[in-house]
Every structure is written in C-alpha cells, then in structure tokens.
Amino acid sequence: MNTQKPITKVAIVGGGSSGWMAAAMVSRFLGPQLDITLIESSAIGTVGVGEATIPPIRTFNNVLGIDENEFLRRTGGTIKLGIEFENWGRQGDRYMHAFGDIGRNLGFTGFHHYWLRGQQSGEAHNYWDFSLNYRAAKNHRFQPLETIPNTPLCGLVHAYHFDAGLYAQLLREYSEARGVKRIDGTIQQVHQHPDTGEVTELTLADGQQLDAELFIDCSGFRGLLIKETLKVEFDDWSHWLPCNRALAVPSETAAQTTPYTRAIAHEGGWQWRIPLQHRNGNGLVYCSDFLSDDQASTRLLDNLDTPALGEPRPISFTTGRRRQQWHKNVIALGLSSGFLEPLESTSLHLVQSGIVRLIKHFPHRGLQSAVIDEYNRQSQDEFEKIRDFIILHYHLNQKHDSPFWRACRESDKPDSLLRRIELFRTSGLVFREQDELFSETAWQQVFIGQGLIPEDYHPLANELPGAQLTEFFRNLNTTFERTVDQLSDHDAYLQQHAKATL
Template sequence: MQNTIIKNLVILGGGTAGWMTAALMAKVLGKTVQITLVESEQIGTVGVGEATIPPIINFNQALGLDEKEFLRETNGSIKLGIQFEGWSQPGESYMHAFGNVGKNFPFCDFHHFWVRHCQQGGRDSYWDYSLNYQAAVQNTFSPIAKIPNTNLPGISYAYHFDAGLYAKFLRRYAEEKGVKRVEGKVSDVRKNPESGFVESLVLESGQAVTGDLFADCSGFIGLLIDKAVGSEYESWSQWLPCDRAMAVPSASGERIPPYTRSIAHACGWQWQIPLQHRTGNGLVYSSSHWSDEQAHEALFGNLPGEPLAEPRIIPFKTGHRREQWKKNVVSLGLASGFLEPLESTSIHLVQSAATRLIKCFPHRGIRGEEVAEFNRQSRVEMERIRDFIILHYKANQRRDSDFWRACEDMPVPDSLKEKMELFRSSGKVFRDFDDLFTEVAWQQVMIGQGIVPADYHGIADGLTDGQLADLMQSLKTLIQGTVKQLPPHEAFLSRK
C-alpha cells in the first residue's frame, strides 16, 4: 500500500493508447484527477493499428462521440468481419464475421443444426446463415439492430480508421476536457530511492513532469514499465512465430469493402484495411523463414492500388508484461504487450485496460490487492486472446512450407488443445467467463480452418427431417432478403 492520494495522473505517450486513455480518464475521472499527457513528435507513433472489433462502439459511445463526425474525421469505414484467405488451404477462404450465425435455440447453438444438416447431405455453407457475412461480401451495410419483423439480432459491426487521425480526434476531445499536453522527449525518470515509485519524468528541455500515478503508453519501448520499474516480459514466440511486419499504405480500389482481409502467404500473412481515402496494407512474417526482400516481394505483389509511401519495417516480440501494473506505473497499449494484429485486438486491449484502471482507480492510495486483481484480469484476458490467435496457425492444413508445417506440428497451450479436441469430437465449444471471443467466433474459425465436428448436440435431433429442412431454408431466405434491402456501404459512409 502506498498512502499517497492520487491527484495527478501522468500519461506518457500520445499514440492510440495514450489518447484513448486520456480521453476516457478525462471523461470519467476528470473531476477528481488532474491529467497530463507527455508525447514527443520527434519520436512519433507506431503509425499502424487501423482495424477494430465491435466493443469500440461502446468506447466511442462512452465518450459521447457522434458516429458520423467520427467516421468523417478519421476517414473511417465499417468492418463486418475478417476474411481469412488461404489460411486453411491455398485457394480457400472463410470469414470471422461479427455477430450471430443462424438462430440459436435454448441450450443449443445453431451450428449443431447445421452439422446435422451437413451430415444428412446438406451442402450449405455455415456462412449462408451469417447476416454479417452476406452483407459484407455484397458490400452493403446499415446498422440494423434486428432482422426486420423477427427477434433475430441484426448487424454487429466495428470500424476501420486512420490511426493518426483517430489520435488527433481524441486529442481535441481530451484537451477540451482539461487534459494538459506536454510536448517533449523524456530523457530521465526520477524515482523515490526507497520505494522505487516513479516521481517525475524529466524532459530533454530540463522540465520535470511530476505525478502520483503514471500510465505508460510509450509503445514497444515501455520506458516506464520496463526501463523504470522493471516488469518482466514473457515471450509467446514459441506459439506465435511471426516477429516482423512491413507496412505500406496504398491507393484504394473503386469499392470500400466493409471487412478486413487477412491473406496467408508462404511464411506469414498480409492485411488489407480499406479506409475512405486509402487502404492500409502490411505483411506479418517470420524473420527465421523470410528475408525482408522476400516479404517485400510478397507484399508489393499483392497491393490493391499504387503504393503511397515507402514501406516501413516494424520488428516485434509477441508476449506480455507479467505485471502490467507495477508500483505506480500502469502499462497500456504496446508497452503492456503485443499480440499480432490477426484478430485486431490491440486497440481493444487498450480500451479494456483503461476501463479496468478506472474500475480499480486508487484514488486513496495504491493497494496491493487492487494491483494484483488488475494484473490477474489482464493476464487472463491476454491468454484467452492468445489462444484464439494460435488456433489460426495451428489448425492450418497448408503444408506447403516449413513455416506452416511447423505451425501445424507445434504443441499448443493445454487450454487451446482441450477446446479444439472438444469441438472436433462433439461440436461443443464454450466461452470461458470474460472471454472476449464468443462461441460463434470460435465456431467460425474452427470450421473455417477445417475442424469439422464429428458429432452434434442431441437437441438438434428434436426436429424432424422436414422441420430441419424448413428451418435451414427459411433462415437462408430471411438473410438473403434482409441483405437485399441494405444500402451499399459507400452510401452509408457518404450520408450527410
């Protein structure tokens, strides 16, 4: 326990993590805590991170942002899911579409009925029953909460946005709410010699910025969480073999697809994130299997338009800080750990860490129990997302390179192994308490990667053959009919 009353919060870093944290803290804690953000334009930000997942909508709503203004200011677009191309086999693809698939029955998810339908010779794809998928591939969108005239959920969505513009947008918001911004490069960190708690950040100019609690949003360097208080980094590279990315923006095609593309290559994978004014592209690869020249060739051989800048190389190490909160330093964003952007989870992790920090906020002094709980929740959250990402690699059937063969052969964490075995044998999959990804997300990735369940829940036998056929046909017709009524994605973006 440190008895200091927390009145001054200092955030180091003005990337997506820094400004998201500043904006949310200012909105919720602004009346009780003074917030200062230090950033260095000279150092800049990582400059990538443009695809999100649906909880971002809650974040923007919590701030009270207007969606139209947000999309306009960030050149944003709608994201209905991620299309995985060539991940199970070259030439095959599937989507992790947000939202529901089909119609869930009490105690029994829809996919059990679909498995029975397939076992009886049905040929429909699982995604024939996904409203999000059908809307995505037909380039349509409207934020409908329900399928009209039914109780079935409508479309679930997230955003693609220009990360630099989002940070600027949030900066304006946070400064209006009283956050003080200090420009400058931190060259020294002063600590209390007895407790080891950080007391101030010293800038190159000599200015000292003092605080009671420090949010480390300094990016991969982890200037406070690593260099100042020494929280150890646990690597997960034994399961996630990629350690490098090459990023380049390009001109867009004529349409703006409402989904992210993740395209598998011989030794890694490529992302395409369509924005209103350009497409964000990058290749994530393993430096033990591919040189930068090989990565360049793969990436530039498959751009949707002219490159708009020189490519940038970003080395990374997958893993996380064992203690995301240590002493009076809480790390958020890249400073706290990194999972490759396969399921667009990093920005979400900032959102959830900032929310957790608010819930545990130590107004009346830092208590060990709160710190321990914060760290426990952070670890569990990261481990579950980690397993979901490993699944994509482990369940590949490509076998066309040493890279993919090694992924298929690697031992995976027991938690994932058990989930895969259960699904393979019974079709059952469970969302652990607090798991970010729902059962439907796990089902889609497992089925998409070629894990076909050998069995299904007996409840699905409660329908006669005729009732099952009617159910499948009526759902398909309902979804197709709904998608036909939706406007083009571009029309939604250009609405006044």
C-alpha cells in the same frame, strides 16, 4: 505495498492511440478529480498502425459521446463487418470471421449443431449463408440495423477501419477540452523514490520536470517506465506465435471499399488489407526465420490491389506480454504492456479494456496490493484467451508443402487451447469462458473455416423433425437474403452519412 496517499495527479507517457484513448476515457470519468498531463514526443513519433478494430470500439466511442458519423468523417473511416481469411486452412480456402450471430440457437442448442446435423443428413448449406454480417460484407452492403424486424434475429454487428493518427487527433481535442494538459517533449530521465522504487518525476530534454502520483505508460514497444525503469519482465510467446516483423505501406483507395478486413496467408506469414475512405492500409506480417526482409517487401508490393503511396515501413516485434501490467505506481497500456499480432485486430481492444479496468480499479485513496493483483490477474487472463484464439488460426492449417506452416501446425500449443480443440473436435461443443472476448460463434467460425468439422453434434439437434429442419434452414436463408437486398450499398452509405472531410 499499501499507501494511504490519495491519487490526484496522473501523467500519461505517450501520445499514440493508447495514450490518447487513456486520456479521453480517464478525463471523461475522473477528470474533475484529477490533474492529468500527457507527454508525447513528436521527435519520436508513434507506431502509426492499428487501423482495424472489433465491435466493442463502438462502446468506447459511445461512452465518450462521439457521434459515429462524425467519427467516420474525421478519421476517413469505413465499416468493418468481419475479417476474411484467405489461404489459411489450405491454399485457395476462404472463410470469414463475421461479427454477430450465425443462424439462430434453439433453446439450449447452438445453431451450429443443427447445421452439423444438416451436413450429415444431406441438408448441406454453407455455414456462412446463415450469417447476416457475412452476406452483407460480401455484397458490399451496410446500414445500421439492430435487429431484423419481425424476427428474433439480431441485425448487423459492426466495427470500423480508420486512420489511427486521425483518431488520436480527435481524442486529443476531446481530452484537451476536458482539461488534459499536453506537453510535446522527449523524456530523458525517470526519477524513482529511493525507498519504494515508485516513479516520482520525469525530466524532459528541455529541462522541464513533471511529477505525478500515478503514471500510465503508453510509450510503445520501448516501455519507458514499465520495462526500462521498473524492469518488469516479459513473457515471450514467440514459440507459439513466431511472426516477428511487419512491413506497412499505404496504397491508393480502391474503386469500392469492402466493409471487411482481409487477412491473406502467404508462405511465411500473412498480409492485411484495410480499406479506408482516403487510402488503403496494407501490411505484411512475417517470421524472419522463413522470409527475408527483401522477400517480404517484394511480396507485399507485388500483392497490393492499388498503387503504393510510399515505401514499406519496417516494424519489429516480439509477441508476449509484460508479466505485470500494473507495477508499483505504473500501469502499462498498449504496446508497452505486450503485443499480440494484429490478426484479429485485438490490440486497440486491449487498450480499451485496460482503460476500463483501470477506471474500475482506480486507486483513489492510494495504492493497494490487492487491487493491483486483481488488475493484473484480469489482464493476464484476457491476454491469454486472445493469444489462444490467434494461435488457433496458425495451428489449424493443412499446408504440407510449407516449412513455416508445418512448423506452426506441429509446434507445442498451450494446454488451454488443446483442450478447446479436443472438445470441439469430438463433440462440437465450445463455450465462452467468463469475460472472454471472443464468442462461441467466433471460435466456431475459425474451427469450421479451417476445416475442423466435429465428429459429433448435440443430440438435442435431432429432436427437430427432418421436415422442420429443412423449413428452419429455408426460412433463415430467405430472411437473410431479403434483409441484405434491402440494405444500402456500403460506399453509398458512407457518401451520404459520413463522407470523409480530410
């Protein structure tokens, strides 16, 4: 399908996080060449969750020119240095997927090989003692720190927790200032070209008509254009990731806001806790085959750190992805493009990378099959790698008394994941594949944190004489300890630089 018609008019369907993120980025980069309209329905509303992020969100905001402190003030935001996983390997276990590096690689040899050697030779240290992010998170410390002065070590790597509705509001102001038009109305009819099947026009409940050449479907789980109109099929991954429900409830803010997300496993799924400046975000993700809605609600409300500020709100979902995320003249972003549960806070990142990919592949001179195919290939690859990383958390559990966790451990896994597990188990090797989101350090933390200690390590780690290995660990330990001691308290930092103005 190749057309020579230049694209000048774009309609964004939906004003949740994905719609406004798309509007902001597309108007920032392509604004002068395009006529952009966003349609959202206040009658339908948004999914209203999506408050924990990963570090690339900083690039997104930086590229838009949004000042970090202003952003935190406007969204009630806090700093996120990692995700703490509680009860995932075994009941009572605790580890963190801390952002940033752990330790220091020497030459070609990753730090974890030295750590593994240390474990075997009596130099046993907690792996996370060598993570600056972990130490800062657990000590409630934060301040911007790109590198540790006078060392080759990188500093803190952070993301944010924020109020999704307030972020969308901020991006709306940004986009409208760059010419994006907004319509509040409900789309009732979608018109297609009789020959090509491309979407041509939308009719709203009040009779308004909107035509465009390119449509960005940000309409949420409903997938108004990609699913309901173009009937693009969905690859259902619920046999690998069986959780299919969530309950979300805000609660009062805690006395101290932790600079990390908590993901606490329970008998039929897990619970999140996301601290904001003005409230906590909480939710329970579960599989309805193993936990009833009533049980889930009780579990959630009984396990809040602070009093609830309302009733739990149910959300149903199916894990998987749209087979083509770009079909004809429709590109799906956000929940309409697929869904991976929020265990590693990846959904907004997928929106972000989808938008960047769209800008790179933008069909200025018309639609080209080769361009669409490449966009879809990259999107699929990205989804699959993140999927494997999330499945790993469920698979590597040793909880033998729970039917849910037993099923998660024993069910089939994608070959791509099994290969990685076997490689790490036998050799300690792990590699980041091209353009993959999660780093080698991220994979190692989940492997080690959930009890998969490799049988071997790289022999190059033996080249360091024993005394130097001891010295190496001691120096790193001292450096991280001293650095953390000098950092600001997280709450004090927010109070001074980014106190919420809500």
